[in-house]
Amino acid sequence: MIELENVGYNYGGGELLTNVSVKLAPGSFHFLTGPSGAGKTTLLKLCYGALTPTSGRVRAFNMDVQGLDRDQMAHLRRRVGVVHQDCRFLDHLPVIENIALPLIVSGKDLGGEEANLRELLNWVGLSSRADALPPELSGGERQRAALARSVILSPDVIIADEPTGNVDWEMSQRLLQLLVELNRMGKTILVATHDMALIRAAKNQVQARVLRISSKQLHLAGADL
Amino acid sequence: MSEGRLRKLIIGDAQADRVVPPSGFTAHLTLFASGAMAFLAVFALALSLASGRLADRWAEELARAATLRINAPLEQRDAQTRQALTILNQTPGVASARALSSEEQAALLAPWFGSSLPIDRLPVPQLIEVIEDEQGYDSTGLRLRLQAEVPGAVLDDHTRWRAPLVDAARALRRLGAVSILLIAGAMAAMVTLAANAALAANAQVIEVLRLVGALDSYIAHAFVRRFTLRALGGSAAGVALGMIGVWLMPEASNEGGFLTGLGFQGWGWLLPLLIPLLAAAVAFMATTRAANKRLGDLT
Structure with a gap:
């Protein structure tokens, strides 16, 4: 699905990542962990094309990401669902329209997707908040809304950056549950987190691999941690 | 698009x-x-x-019209006017030529001298309106001929004061x-x-x-x-x-x-x-x- 080959990234003030190679196979579940500032978000951005590596190659769906023009990049974004650390929404539109935004911008007919949309809202437990505006949501509700938005186009890969960063344990369990369910449906999942308890909790439910960034390199943390 | x-x-x-x-x-x-x-x-x-x-x-209007002015002593004026009209009617390129009546001349002078002026008793030159046809006439040739036969005639084809107005x-x-x-x-x-x-x-x-x-x-x-x-x-x-x-x-x-x-x-x-x-x-x-x-x- 997504493949990094000897990728390095340099912010201008020295190397942040060097010689990173990783392959996200279809249907796999990966955690990405490491201390703050180690480059977790950078690595994720390299995976979905928001950053271009300073060395090495990134391939997504057998396409060279560096070679894509802006429109092809937009099409790539539709195949990769991203849940950002700070989930951004269009604050003037209600939650349901924000979740449907990927459908709207890709020109899909909303009428035919109405049932799916309701089902998805129900799945993330936001049915009663459908008409609320994003600023009125709690941290956990925002994360769930962002997750729902990232999967509405049924992408093959879902990348989540600290999805449980701002929520309590119960809510992070619930988010993990949603990610695990997506993985069981065959989606490739990559989650950046520094929450080891979350990773341990996931171990009981899914075959997850843990990637750790330390001293600018990516290591596989044990076969199955 | x-x-x-x-x-x-x-x-x-x-x-x-x-x-x-x-x-x-x-x-x-x-x-x-x-x-x-x-x-x-x-x-x-x-x-x-x-x-x-x-x-x-x-x-358009000024280019098609010219004025012939006859400055002659009162007793020769009618004769010179007739002579000039004859020449003009023979000239190729002139569609029509017409001597202005004394009422028309008085109307032209009225803005300057008022309407009560006894124009008949003044040595006002006789004006002849000349209208060109499509081809136009040879103004140099006409001037030379008029000079020879009607000594008091002056041809004014308006070019001098038409150009700046049109330019403006x-x-x-x-x-x-x-x-x-x-x-x-x-x-x-x-x-x-x-x-x-x-x-x-x-x-x-x-x-x-x-x-x-x-x-x-x-x-x-x-x-x-x-x-x-x-x-x-x-x-x-x-x-x-x-x-x-x-x-x-x-x-x-x-x-x-x-x-x-x-x-x-x-x-x-x-x-x-x-x-x-x-x-x-x-x-x-x-x-x-x-x-x-x-x-x-x-x-």
Whole structure:
């Protein structure tokens, strides 16, 4: 699905990542962990094309990401669902329209997707908040809304950056549950987190691999941690 | 632009329209500024058309007419006039020649001497109006012949004082045209600024849209459509007010001379209706450029 080959990234003030190679196979579940500032978000951005590596190659769906023009990049974004650390929404539109935004911008007919949309809202437990505006949501509700938005186009890969960063344990369990369910449906999942308890909790439910960034390199943390 | 895109621009996509938040203040400013520009454009157009008409009329009327003046002692005047008329009627290129009656001459002098002047008793030269035909006559040849046979005759073909008048009217028309171009340029600048402000204010919206896979063209379209419609609406109102203003101006009259002829005539009334379309086209291009430039700057 997504493949990094000897990728390095340099912010201008020295190397942040060097010689990173990783392959996200279809249907796999990966955690990405490491201390703050180690480059977790950078690595994720390299995976979905928001950053271009300073060395090495990134391939997504057998396409060279560096070679894509802006429109092809937009099409790539539709195949990769991203849940950002700070989930951004269009604050003037209600939650349901924000979740449907990927459908709207890709020109899909909303009428035919109405049932799916309701089902998805129900799945993330936001049915009663459908008409609320994003600023009125709690941290956990925002994360769930962002997750729902990232999967509405049924992408093959879902990348989540600290999805449980701002929520309590119960809510992070619930988010993990949603990610695990997506993985069981065959989606490739990559989650950046520094929450080891979350990773341990996931171990009981899914075959997850843990990637750790330390001293600018990516290591596989044990076969199955 | 393809027909489909044009239709989409006009009809719009209700969903796409909602993704950019409404911006009350800049919207009103854009409407007002394009209205004001269109209002000014109507007057520049009226000025340009009226001075163009004037230049054509002066050039046409004066070019076809000449005056023969006979300065002769009173007793020879009639004989010389008859002689001159004979020569003129024989000259190829002269369509007609007519001696002005003493009443007509008195009317010409009235603005200077008043109407009670006993013109018959004064040594006023006799005037002959000469009208050219399409080919025109050879004025040098005519002058030489008149010199030989009618010593008191002076031919004045109006070239001397016609040229500066026509030049002035044409310069006025050019000024009007330049004003219209400047107005279009100012409007493009204004729309560009407003569009840039809107794009900057909605940076987060653009970022979110990119994130969820919106194409640049989709994002640009949401802004372009809005500004194009605003320019169209504002300038339509401005043109309507401007046309009412021109319509309320006094009719062309002899007393008012040039100024009262400022306005539209016949098909000229249709020309201002093009202004809103041009304004919309200008806004479309300006916003498209601004949006594409700003989106191109994003990673």
